Amino acid sequence: MRRTLFLPLLFLAFALVLLTLLFLVEGPVLRRDVQQSEPAAAQMISSPAVMPPPSRKIEASKLPPAPPAKKAAVIMDDLGYSLDLLRSLAALKRPMTVSILPFAALSVESARLAHEAGLEVMLHLPLQSLFEPSSKNPAGMISSDMNREDIEKHVRSCLAQVPWARGVNNHEGSKITEDAAVMSVILGVLKSEKLFFVDSRTTRRSVAVEAAQRIGVPAASRRVFLDVDPQERSIKARLEELFRIAQKEGQAVGICHPKEETIRALQKYLARADDFGVELVFASDVVR
Ligand SMILES: [Zn+2]
Numbered sequence: 001m002r003r004t005l006f007l008p009l010l011f012l013a014f015a016l017v018l019l020t021l022l023f024l025v026e027g028p029v030l031r032r033d034v035q036q037s038e039p040a041a042a043q044m045i046s047s048p049a050v051m052p053p054p055s056r057k058i059e060a061s062k063l064p065p066a067p068p069a070k071k072a073a074v075i076m077d078d079l080g081y082s083l084d085l086l087r088s089l090a091a092l093k094r095p096m097t098v099s100i101l102p103f104a105a106l107s108v109e110s111a112r113l114a115h116e117a118g119l120e121v122m123l124h125l126p127l128q129s130l131f132e133p134s135s136k137n138p139a140g141m142i143s144s145d146m147n148r149e150d151i152e153k154h155v156r157s158c159l160a161q162v163p164w165a166r167g168v169n170n171h172e173g174s175k176i177t178e179d180a181a182v183m184s185v186i187l188g189v190l191k192s193e194k195l196f197f198v199d200s201r202t203t204r205r206s207v208a209v210e211a212a213q214r215i216g217v218p219a220a221s222r223r224v225f226l227d228v229d230p231q232e233r234s235i236k237a238r239l240e241e242l243f244r245i246a247q248k249e250g251q252a253v254g255i256c257h258p259k260e261e262t263i264r265a266l267q268k269y270l271a272r273a274d275d276f277g278v279e280l281v282f283a284s285d286v287v288r
Contacts, residue, residue, distance in 0.1 A: 071246060071250070071278065071280075072252050072254065072273060072278050072286075073095075073280070073281050073282060073285060073286045074242075074256060074266070077257055078099070078258055083106055085259075086113055086114060087113070090113070092270065095120070097122055101126065101140075101171060102126075103161055111162045115164040121164040122169055123168045126142070127173025127176035127177065128143040140157065140158045142155070146182075151186060155189040159189075159193065168190055168196075169197065169283075170208070171200070174202045177208040178205045180210075184211050184214075187208075187212050196218040198220050198221070199212075199220070209221050218284075218288055220286050222254070223252045224238050232268070243275075243278045
């Protein structure tokens with residue numbers, strides 16, 4: 001009888017010792033885990049100053065790449081007749097681009113002044129319009145009856161009129177920008193001179209940007225005419241439209257004209273770009 005009870009009792013005692021040992025070893029470990037994690041969490045909330053430094057390398061690699069900056073460029077067309085307006089524009093101390101007509105009274109002087117003032121210079125190349133011009137055709141205008149050689153010669157002579165030009169946009173030109181053959185000749189010259197092209201977009205049927213992309217000339221298309229209505233509130237609204245497009249699409253080009261009202265409105269409202277998270281840049285920064 002004693003022998004038969006001894007073995008189960010021994011087994012029970014052994015099991016009790018084992019359980020006690022298990023509790024002694026595991027218990028403190030579990031308690032320590034809880035004690036450590038709770039103050040750490042509390043610390044993160046209450047005092048970020050003593051928060052252990054996060055592993056920045058891992059965090060940085062987890063972040064998506066920074067979105068590209070939203071950019072808007074404003075080009076002032078039709079310059080070459082007034083140095084005073086150009087000086088007022090330069091006084092805004094903004095990255096403005098000026099597009100200067102060739103063979104105007106002050107083409108070369110305007111280009112020099114703009115360049116020295118830190119503005120970006122473009123050639124405002126007169127191209128034939130679908131409509132009869134209200135006054136006589138602008139000097140240096142390219143028309144569809146010219147042959148390839150004439151067109152190339154014309155573009156080069158116009159470029160010589162506007163030194164420091166980094167790019168070209170069209171003055172008028174609804175007829176020519178619809179003509180892929182003539183545009184290809186013009187753009188061929190720009191490519192050889194490493195210049196960019198901005199389509200002023202005087203016709204909805206323009207093929208100029210497509211042609212530029214085919215040839216490999218960096219290009220962009222005008223999205224907003226800023227001062228068709230020269231009233232201040234209208235220019236403000238058009239500028240906001242420009243910034244909104246840039247905010248949505250990443251980039252946008254606006255075109256304005258050398259008028260006192262326009263310069264006053266630009267002075268007042270160009271800073272609105274900040275409210276849209278948009279950076280004002282030169283035209284060369286938005287072509288692609
Ligand atoms: Zn023009």
